Amino acid sequence: MSNTENSLLLGIAQKFGTPVYVYDGNVILNQYEKITNAFASCKTKIKYACKALNNQHILKLLQQAGCGLDVVSIEEAQLGIKAGFAPDEILFTPNCVSFNEIKQGVDLGLVINIDNLSMLQQFGHTYGATVPCCIRINPHIAAGGNIHIQTGHIDSKFGISIHQLRHVIRIIEAENIHISGLHMHTGSDILDAEVFLQGAELLFECATAFKKLSFIDFGSGFKVPYKPDDVSTDIDQLASALTSRFKEFCKQYGSELEIWFEPGKFLVSECGNLLVSVNVLKQTTSTVFVGVNSGQNHLIRPMFYDAYHHITNVSNPTGKPRLYSVVGYICETDTFGWDRKIAEVHEGDILAIANAGAYGYAMSNNYNARLRPPEVLILNGKTTLIRRRETLDDLLATQIS
Numbered sequence: 281m282s283n284t285e286n287s288l289l290l291g292i293a294q295k296f297g298t299p300v301y302v303y304d305g306n307v308i309l310n311q312y313e314k315i316t317n318a319f320a321s322c323k324t325k326i327k328y329a330c331k332a333l334n335n336q337h338i339l340k341l342l343q344q345a346g347c348g349l350d351v352v353s354i355e356e357a358q359l360g361i362k363a364g365f366a367p368d369e370i371l372f373t374p375n376c377v378s379f380n381e382i383k384q385g386v387d388l389g390l391v392i393n394i395d396n397l398s399m400l401q402q403f404g405h406t407y408g409a410t411v412p413c414c415i416r417i418n419p420h421i422a423a424g425g426n427i428h429i430q431t432g433h434i435d436s437k438f439g440i441s442i443h444q445l446r447h448v449i450r451i452i453e454a455e456n457i458h459i460s461g462l463h464m465h466t467g468s469d470i471l472d473a474e475v476f477l478q479g480a481e482l483l484f485e486c487a488t489a490f491k492k493l494s495f496i497d498f499g500s501g502f503k504v505p506y507k508p509d510d511v512s513t514d515i516d517q518l519a520s521a522l523t524s525r526f527k528e529f530c531k532q533y534g535s536e537l538e539i540w541f542e543p544g545k546f547l548v549s550e551c552g553n554l555l556v557s558v559n560v561l562k563q564t565t566s567t568v569f570v571g572v573n574s575g576q577n578h579l580i581r582p583m584f585y586d587a588y589h590h591i592t593n594v595s596n597p598t599g600k601p602r603l604y605s606v607v608g609y610i611c612e613t614d615t616f617g618w619d620r621k622i623a624e625v626h627e628g629d630i631l632a633i634a635n636a637g638a639y640g641y642a643m644s645n646n647y648n649a650r651l652r653p654p655e656v657l658i659l660n661g662k663t664t665l666i667r668r669r670e671t672l673d674d675l676l677a678t679q680i681s
């Protein structure tokens with residue numbers, strides 16, 4: 281972290297208190313540009329997977345940049361529309377929801393992505409060819425990352441198995457369904473362009489069975505760096521391999537299809553820091569614990585996915601590095617990081633937990649009756665509070681007195 285970044289974060293912690301989520305909007309816009317530039321030679325649409333971070337200000341920022349939206353619930357769709365997205369720029373990719381929720385999606389004018397044969401049948405029965413839809417294919421390729429974030433494996437609940445293609449065709453012929461898009465999303469943290477291309481080949485093969493496609497959606501899974509020496513998906517390399525193959529396919533298919541992606545993490549992970557204060561330094565027989573005023577209630581990824589989030593001391597950036605285990609204040613084993621080398625920590629210091637833009641606030645909760653932190657957006661040097669800190673009244677708001 282640079283000195284300027286460091287003092288900016290310190291200033292925000294002082295002004296808004298801790299814990300606090302801080303997002304750098306320019307990092308989001310840069311990431312968006314990176315991906316659109318890489319795929320500029322195709323008709324490309326980016327649908328931001330807003331489950332990663334759904335504050336209205338973030339949604340508006342991406343909407344104004346020209347991005348579309350991927351939503352997994354009707355409520356996310358409503359948030360997207362409220363932020364200014366046109367319904368037909370929103371892809372609705374739910375799983376295991378009721379047909380009633382899918383009908384609500386149709387009523388709103390969303391692009392519907394169907395995840396199972398039962399819904400496909402009901403969709404066809406209800407709408408016939410009048411409402412086009414996309415189908416989510418599970419190609420069963422083992423994408424990268426750990427098992428918690430893989431969605432393409434054989435036991436996965438997501439998508440319609442590629443082995444059921446014959447059944448799919450039977451249903452769409454019987455119900456006269458217009459399939460406008462094919463979709464795959466094999467999970468997070470794909471490092472290897474080869475894996476992506478393998479999946480793409482399977483989708484191309486499927487695609488020849490559908491005559492009226494207008495897009496193919498390759499989902500997401502672009503990896504971002506978490507550790508200082510981590511590598512991320514080489515988006516330019518991936519783009520050049522995929523676009524040339526995609527163009528070839530379009531020629532053979534007979535029309536120029538759109539290529540869609542729905543990144544979450546890639547767009548917003550690196551923009552975010554969770555700033556926390558050190559409540560207590562606790563020397564035990566085995567380690568030195570740094571106890572902070574936050575926990576799994578605010579950022580659950582380290583405990584839920586075993587995710588690495590880099591931690592730095594913004595109060596004492598030039599301090600001598602020492603080994604610490606950083607833990608939360610929740611009555612669970614909520615460890616943010618074991619055996620981390622951090623510039624010498626004192627009680628009262630402010631620590632920054634990195635990569636907190638994606639699946640940070642969005643997955644937070646009120647466990648232990650703890651209040652959720654505020655969110656602050658930095659954009660072009662300007663700092664704005666975009667969500668206030670919760671109060672005890674918020675906890676009581678839905679309870680009947």
Ligand SMILES: *Cc1c(COP(=O)(O)O)cnc(C)c1O
Nearest residue numbers: 329465468500501542543544545
């Ligand atoms: C979660 C999700 C994404 C985004 O995944 P990231 O790893 O955050 O990029 C994209 N598409 C679908 C259908 C998802 O469920």
